[in-house]
Amino acid sequence: MKTYDFLQGEVLLFDKPLEWTSFDVVRKVRNLIRIPKVGHAGTLDPLATGLLILCTGKFTKKINEYMGMEKEYTGTFTLGATTPTYDLESEPRDLKDISHLTEQQIHNAPLSFTGNIMQTPPIHSAIKQAGRPVYIAARKGIDVKLEPRPVSIYHFSIEKIELPVVHFRVVCSTGTYIRSLANDFGAALGVGAYMSSLRRTRIGQFKVEDALLLEKFEEALKGSASGSVL
Known part of the structure; x- marks a missing residue:
């Protein structure tokens, strides 16, 4: 005790x-x-x-x-749609066919997001502009623009594929938005994606x-x- x-x-x-x-x-x-x-x-x-x-x-x-400290996450992305919040806090939209995707394409997609990259945070986030979290304006339908920020992705891999769901593991720097990574991952594949689950497994x-x-x-x-x- x-x-x-x-x-x-x-x-x-x-x-x-x-x-x-x-x-x-x-x-x-x-x-x-x-x-x-x-x-x-x-x-x-x-x-x-x-x-x-x-x-x-x-x-x-x-x-x-x-x-x-660096952080490690596991979770899932769902391919073939996007959401305004990049996760399940909002409804999926812009549905796209994913039947043409190969496992090799899905496993290769993380390569372009590994290393020191520029990432744009979600507009539905607690980042402040003029002293207020930007998600307040975003929820009111006000146009919000956020600039890309430098982040580091030390490891990004697809651990399992169960289409339309893919399981991932990410090790990254502070300030990284996994929701943005999901959205960008889907864009790179040309079919859209949103984060459907997330678990932080390690901090330092x-x-x-x-x-x-x-x-x-x-x-x-x-x-x-x-x-x-x-």
């Missing part, structure tokens, strides 16, 4: 549940440990699961350090296998008056 000192500072690894925002997890943990200084080191979208690093107390100063040396489930964390806290957690 490990005893945590949340005020002095701890790094907590959580496996974020589907449909929770990253701030939902922060708010839940903040209420459980009853201290205000809790923050996360890198947002996961509500439709993504996986590793979320939370820092408490004095360790919130380390958040930027963890945010800058921290792995999702070592992460806590929120319900287990809550149970352990309730079972320990001293604040110890198994």
Whole structure:
């Protein structure tokens, strides 16, 4: 059993549940440990699961350090359509036939996205313009323009093909949008694609296998008056 000192500072690894925002997890943990200084080191979208690093107390100063670490993701892209949000938060559209695609074409497509590349973030994102997240304007139908940004894709491979779904693995720098990668991947194949599932499996040396489930964390806290957690 490990005893945590949340005020002095701890790094907590959580496996974020589907449909929770990253701030939902922060708010839940903040209420459980009853201290205000809790923050996360890198947002996961509500439709993504996986590793979320939370820092408490004095360790919130380390958040930027963890945010800058390389990240690993697995998940799926669905070929033959696009969505405005590049994922399943909006309805698929622009349906296209994919029957002509070969497995070799699909496996080769990641090659053009590996290395140091320029990537345009989704307009449905929390990037701010004039002090406001751009997704607010995008949802109102206001034209939003974002400039491409440099990111690094260290590894991008297709692990399995079950058309129209392909399973991928990506290792990348901070600031990379996997949703944008899905959209660009589909464009390169000429059929469109959107991200249909996403799981963050690693941040730097921290792995999702070592992460806590929120319900287990809550149970352990309730079972320990001293604040110890198994």
